[in-house]
Structure formats: C-alpha cells, structure tokens
Amino acid sequence: MDLWQLLLTLAVAGSSDAFSGSEDSSGKPKFTKCRSPELETFSCHWTDGVRHGLKSPGSVQLFYIRRSTQEWTQEWKECPDYVSAGENSCYFNSSYTSIWIPYCIKLTSNGGTVDQKCFSVEEIVQPDPPIGLNWTLLNISLTGIHADIQVRWEPPPNADVQKGWIVLEYELQYKEVNETQWKMMDPVLSTSVPVYSLRLDKEYEVRVRSRQRNSEKYGEFSEVLYVTLPQMSPLACEEDFQFPWFLIIILGIFGLTVILFLFIFSKQQRIKMLILPPVPVPKIKGIDPDLLKEGKLEEVNTILAVHDNYKPEFYNDDSWVEFIELDIDDPDEKTEGSDTDRLLSNDHQKSLNILGAKDDDSGRTSCYEPDILETDFNASDMCDGTSEVAQPQRLKGEADLLCLDQKNQKDSSSSNATPATQQPSVILAEENKPRPLLIGGTESTHQAAHTQLSNPSSLANIDFYAQVSDITPAGSVVLSPGQKNKTGISQCDMHPEVVSLCQANFIMDNAYFCEADAKKCIPVAPHVEVESRVEPSFNQEDIYITTESLTTTAGRSGTAERASSSEMPVPDYTSIHIVQSPQGLVLNATALPLPDKEFLSSCGYVSTDQLNKIMP
C-alpha cells in the first residue's frame, strides 16, 4: 500500500504541472472541466487530443478513485457513465458522488495515463443557470422617460434549494440591445430583483447567473430576456429640444445692466433713492450739515456749546475754537432785558438765519417737545440762545422744581406724578452743585429760595418761556405748564405738612402744582409780603393754565375761584409768534378772554382740551 501511495504521489506530482494551465501541444486528451451543478452529482469533461495521422483513436478511459476513511483501499474504478454528459465526458450520478471526499480521476489512452486530477466535489460546484425569467413594470417616472422593472426567475431545477442543501446567490446583468458592455448588479440571494431607471424608448437584454454561496465560480448564464418597455407619447420627449439657456442668460444680463445704468444715471431722484439709498450722514442734534460744510465754525461751536455732552476741554488746544464763558454769579446779566425782547431783536433774527436748520433733528425739537421733561430745562437753556439767561432760568426751574419736589414728596403716595417729572427735578437739583436745592427742603434750600425772592424785581424781570403742548387749529399754541409761576417759589417753603391735606384733592395730570393750589393747602401764609407780591405777579405773568384746575373738586374750585378771582383777574395764554426758532418761542402778548369760569382755577392753567373748547 505504501508503494501504491508512492506511485500515486509521483503520478499526481508529475501531472500537477499539466493542471496549472499549460497548453496542450502534444495532442493528448486532457481534462477540461469537472463540475457539479447541485452538489449531488458531477461530471468531468476532457478534450480529445488532435492527432495527426489517424492512429486508432484509442479508447480513452477514465478511472477514478475516492478515498474513504483513511486509506486508499479501493482500486481505480472506471467511469460509470460515458454518455449522459455528452461526448468525452464522464457522469457520476448521486450514488457515485460523495461530498467532502477527495476524488482522483485519471485519463488513460491505450493503457497509458495521460491525465490525472484530484478534487473534492464541493470545490467544483457550478450551478445551472436560472430559468423562467420574466419582468414586470414597476412604475414610470413623471417625465415619461424612465421606468423601473422587476425581474423574476426560478432557481435551476436540479438545485435543491428548498431543502436547503445548496444555497445559491444570483447575479443579474443587463444592457441595451445595441450596446456591448453588460451592466452588472450586485449578487442577491432572492430570486427577484428590481432594475431601476431604464429608458422607455430603448430595448434591453437581461440575463442571470448563479453560484453557490461561498464559492467563487459562477454557473452559466441564463437565457437572455428581452425587455421592451411601453412607448410613451413622443411629446414627452423633451430632451431633444435644447433650451437656449446660453442665449437667454446673455440677454438677461444685458437687459439688467441697461436698466441698472438707466436708473443710476437718471435724474429721477426717487427711483435712484430706491435703488441706491443714500448713506445717512452723521447728524448731531441742532447742527445742520450744511453749516458744517460752510465752515462757520463759530456758529457750530455755539450750537455745540448748548449740548450736554459738549466738552469744551477738548478744544483747549485749538485756537479757532471760541468758547462762551458762563458766568453763573453775575447778576447783571439778569437785567439785560427780557428774553422776549432779545428774541424779537436782530440778534434773534440773526440767530434764526444762522440756525435755520433744515434738519428735523435740529435742536428745535427739544425745545418743542413737552414729553422730554428732562431736557425741557436744558432746552429752555438752549432756546434762549445765550447762556446768560440760562442761569436764572435754570434757577427758576430749580426753584420750581424744589417746590415741586417738596410737594411731590408729600403727595408722592397719592399722586400720579409721572416719574419723569420727578426725575428732572432730581436731576436738576443734583446738577446744580453750587445751589444744593435738593429734595427734602433743607434749610439751605429755604435760604436759596429766600435769596431768590429777595429780589422781586429780578423775578419779575425774568422772562419765561413756555413749552408747547399743542397747537390749536387756529394756529395758536397751547402751552403746557412747564414752568411754574416763579412767585410760587415763595410758597414752597411753607409748612410742608399742610400740603398733605390737599393730597386727596389733587389729581395730577402733570406734576406741577400751581402756587394757588399750594396756597390752599397751606394755612395762613406767614409771609404776607410774599402774598402781596404774588398778586401782581399773577396779574401780569400768570399765563399758564394747568390741567389740575379742571380736576379739582368742587369745593376746591369754589375756593379756587375765590382765590383766583382775587389773584388772577385775567388769566390768559400767549400764542406763539414765531415757531421757527430753535431757541425758544416768541410769545405774543395777546391774551384771550376766558369766558368760561370753570376754567378759572386757583392757578391760571388750563388744559389743552379745555383750550380747544375755548378756541373757535
């Protein structure tokens, strides 16, 4: 047996080269292929070598041997079936086939071994092609150009897939009829597969082949399946028409450019502003950009000087900058004349011309807005045009505010005073450092107030300006009680606790108290001389009408009437003469009669609404 094994080894070794793919040039028969289609049978084929000279073809015989258990006990057996698999083939049916068993076959011709091969059956599995190919239409794309189909087939009939003896995987290939290259799809385990995106106007060929899973060798291809897709209407064929994209793009760009240039260079300012909005120039309140362009630096500085945030220190080094010196303690300035005179003078005209701002954002606005209570007092300063009068004005305002503060404090719990009004009072009180007219009505404030009152003439001479709350249809201006009657200062340092009696009565539309109201609250004024002073001042200067008067109770109004009758013979208001000036209002001296007594109150303030009623 060992010898036999050795012989076999030698024979196999000798013939191994023949199986590495060398060409047969000697004309000997040799094995071409051994194949098992279903892992149950197998067959081997060989070529009959071309022979020149007809010798007897010789009986080519095939012998096989298979190893069972561990020993080569068997002898070479001859092929059981030379016919079933065709010519030059040997077919081994299932009884002769054992899987996972090594086989060796040899080809003999005239007794001499010409070829030999060893293998195991599971290594030579190549399934038959699938059968029963058919296809169904899945869907057609919206454009009517492409379609999807589902291709189905049956596994090869001899492969026992149902019992799981062999597991197959399939590969589908398709191509257009007139193409040469097949498109391959990935192997699938199922027997149907969708093919996407086939063109409707083309014909396709489909074929499938199978192989055992885990093997590398595929079986033969199935028969070709011809797929003829339904033809869609030729109208759907859009691809032939080439849209002239290029032309349209060029024309479009050209047209847009023409239009754009038209707009840019046209004189139509409106359209031009739509397309190319102007860049906003920097604006400073109260300054006209044209002014800056003209280069009149003096006026510019003047304007800038009245702004809060104007820091003159910056320009210390510049010689061309002039500063207006503020002399706070100079009493002479107070007697320079009324503001009205000044406003009506040429200076005013001059200032008007200079500061004829076209801008909406000029300093005018701050003069005219009653809402900005904070800036009211500042605005009043600005509106004056000169700072000389600013101080007494401010003082007056502060004093008023002081009065206001005190009263506000006392009535803070019940009053509806807007915080805005309180704030300016606080602010101004704080601003004025040399004059600590702070909340609380300290003695110093009393002192200050008294010093203020020491010069009634000064008070009388101090002009006031009004803040406009409304403009009547007739063109006259309704002034809101922005400034308290200066004579009211004297009353402010009265007994604060008395004011609390009046709390409930006051309905605060604005935060200002009229002195007359304050008077009611206060018992007999200890300062008689002040009162006497009050009266004439009321006569002359009590021009404001406040809303409080209207909302006071009947009782009060009764008293108010009495008071007013005694104190204010002719309350009236002043209409604005010139509204243009940002520096202030030039007030007319005209007084309107007040026919309705209800408007009369302790102080001469009347609200806008009431005023409208009066006015025609």
Add this chain to the structure above:
Amino acid sequence: MDKKRSSLKAGSLLLLLLLVSDLLLCKSVASLPICPSGAVNCQVSLRELFDRAVILSHYIHNLSSEMFNEFDKRYAQGRGFVTKAINSCHTSSLSTPEDKEQAQQIHHEDLLNLILRVLRSWNDPLYHLVSEVRGMQEAPEAILSKAIEIEEQNRRLLEGMEKIVGQVQPGIKENEVYSVWSGLPSLQMADEDSRLFAFYNLLHCLRRDSHKIDNYLKLLKCRIVYDSNC
C-alpha cells in the same frame, strides 16, 4: 392648570416607564451572544438560534476559504502541495453523512450531535494554529487575523449549537465526544517545507469541515424551522 401639569407628569412618567421596559425587553431578546451559559431560563426562539448559527457558520467558512487561498498564494506556490489526496483530516473518523440522501435520512438530533463533535474537535487545532502562525517567519497579518477570528467564532458557534441542542433535546446530555488532533508536532517541525505542508493540510481540512458544518446547519434549519420549505 394643576390638573394639566399633573396629567403631563403622569404621561411623561408612563412614557419613561415604557421606554425603560422596552429597552429591557429588547435587550433580553436581541442580545448577543445568545443567552450566556448558566442562564437556564433564557427564552430565545429556535428560529433565531438557527439563524444566528447559520450566519456564524457561513462566516467561518468564508474566512477559512480566504485564509486557505491566501496561504496557497503565498506559501504553497511552486512547492507542489497538491497532494490533497493523501492527507486526511483528523475529523474523518467521525462518520458524517456524505451526500444528500444520507443527510436527509439521519435524524436531526444525531446530526446536531455530530455537528457538535466536529466543532469540539476543532477547538484545539484552532488554538494551536493561532499560536503557530504567530511564530511563523514574517507572520502574515491577514492569515493571523483570520485565524484568530475563526477561533473566536468557532467558540461562539459551539455555544450556540449547545443551546440549540438544549432546546431540541432537552435533558439529554451526551458525552463529549470529539476527535483528537495530533498534528501539533508536524506544525512545529524544523523543516520548513514539512511545516508549511502541515499548515496547508490543516487549512485545507478547516475549509472542508467549515463547509460541511455550514451545509448541515442550513439543511437543519430548513428542515426544523421552515419544515423543508426554504
């Protein structure tokens, strides 16, 4: 408003509870590996067990084929290792069915036990294969990694098969029978040619046996789970 809030709370709590229970359930059903040994009452359906076993056996056979091909390409060319006819595998002593009729006639319990035996027989050789491949000169990374992977998967497949056997044949515990592998000395021979031939032989046997197990399992799956109608 309070009612709404409380109902919302309840709803969210319920949702959370559902989620947690879902997670737990999912974990218990689809957890891999199949119930760890020792968990007696692990309920995993037979179908899933077989599906997993087939996947593993298919994977092992793929790896074995690749490993053999790579070894053949790298070491066996020109050395004439075509003497497949002579060498035999150590598992040949196990009487396994050799064709379809025999496989169909055998009882599935016996077949399962046979599979178990074959798998057990390969535990030792695979372990030594890994260590020896490591020691090879210019140890090829591809072959080594595949060997390691096969060894691990083989162990998992063995676990799975034991589970299946436990479900199909509850209570019967056969003696652990398997073929002993005695090829270690040949793997460690000094002569390189002989050593390489021994490797070639082992890998060839491994490929064959993995194909056998894969086929048996697919057959059993179709028979047991799908009632011979795959």
